[in-house]
Amino acid sequence: MDSFIPIAICFLLPVLIVAIVFAFKSYEVRKKTELLAKALEHGENVDTEKLIKSLSHKEKSVRQKLYGKMTSGLVLSFIGISLIAIGCSDISLDDFILFGYIFLALGLAFVASFFFGKYYLAKEIEKQDNMVE
Numbered sequence: 001m002d003s004f005i006p007i008a009i010c011f012l013l014p015v016l017i018v019a020i021v022f023a024f025k026s027y028e029v030r031k032k033t034e035l036l037a038k039a040l041e042h043g044e045n046v047d048t049e050k051l052i053k054s055l056s057h058k059e060k061s062v063r064q065k066l067y068g069k070m071t072s073g074l075v076l077s078f079i080g081i082s083l084i085a086i087g088c089s090d091i092s093l094d095d096f097i098l099f100g101y102i103f104l105a106l107g108l109a110f111v112a113s114f115f116f117g118k119y120y121l122a123k124e125i126e127k128q129d130n131m132v133e
Contacts, residue, residue, distance in 0.1 A: 073110025080104025
């Protein structure tokens, strides 16, 4: 029973997160197609270019991708620090310390990736910012 909690945190939680994201995406596509079907039923004129743009996946900018890495890194680091603190407070929860170090290492890797990406991709970020203006 003691090993169930770390297994649930490390394996079941990511599966649950992926399932929620997938369900949200499919819900979004289903609502758009229902809207299109209703518009066609009522004889509305539908612009196909706008329709294709709205249904296609929008590419994130370099800046958005970098800040996504920073957010992921901070969340994983916080989770890692929390697991280490929980593991240190009780001797019987040594598994928490191990998983805490794993999450902390992953979080710090994402944060480092953010700073390296910000440094090495500064020209591309500036170019994209100029294109938007």
